[in-house]
Amino acid sequence: MLKRFFNSKAQSEHRPVCPLWLLMARIQLVRVKVSWTVLLALAHLTYLLFGAIVFQILEREAESNNRNHFQLEKLNFLANYTCLDGQALEKFVQVILDAWERGVNPSGNSTNPSNWDFSSAFFFAGTVVTTIGYGNLSPSTVSGQVFCVFYALCGIPLNLAFLKQLGKCLTIRLGRLERGVVSVVPHKQTVEALAASSFFITGSLLFLVIPPLLFSYVEGWTFGEGFYFAFITLSTIGFGDYVGPTQTRSTSLCTVAWQVYGSSLPWPGLLFSSAWDRE
Secondary structure: OHHHHHHHHEEEEEOEEEHHHHHHHHHHHHHHHHHHHHHHHHHHHHHHHHHHEEEEEHHHHHHHHHHHHHHHHHHHHHHOOOOHHHHHHHHHHHHHHHHHHHHOOOOOOOOOOOOHHHHHHHHHHHHOOOOOOOOOOOOOOHHHHHHHHHHHHHHHHHHHHHHHHHHHHHHHHHHHHHHHHHHHHHOOOHHHHHHHHHHHHHHHHHHHHHOOOOOHHHHOOOOHHHHHHHHHHOOOOOOOOOOOOOOOHHHHHHHHHHHHHHHHOOHHHHHHHHHHHOO
């Protein structure tokens, strides 16, 4: 026991001591990390405050005008139909709001197309796995909500794995194409710049230019509204104020395919990884 004690003591005495400069460097590194964390937190908070102020300036007056217009329409309706009182009208408005929240279109009659036919259900499944979630359609039954939870738990990772593999395949193919062109053309940097530009232009056309034109034609939107819908969808924000066509199986399939490949496929990232990858 004494021998083991003295051996351990001797080893501890000969253990190298951390130099002072190395200790100070570590302290400075921790300070830099803390500073960057605080700086990013302040930048994030400032950006949120900036967005809140701008949105308030842009949207508050329009909201007030819409609210006043709606109240005026209710007063005109009550003036034209004197058999109704304000309380009855408010109850009817609440019924309409409840129906809208449950995904039922209050206009028309019971012969309206179902929100849960195959095309609409397929469209909804696509919004679940891509995490877009427009909010215009959601399961109202307990069994449907439970299934949606487990469907999303399995579908979102599956969608990410599929798109990750698809991104790898596209990166490999584009890298081979680029190396093949570079091996023929002597100006390597020019070819890389042209390849990056063509890839960026092609991705923009496929995901941000052509779809808004098609949506504008099908839905009767302006190009600005179609572009707004395309960007909100591809960024997976999905406000739900604009929703793509789901009336037929063909349009639903095309819309879901565009959502899946456009919202989750990082083609700008593939642009840089494929154009400047040297492996």
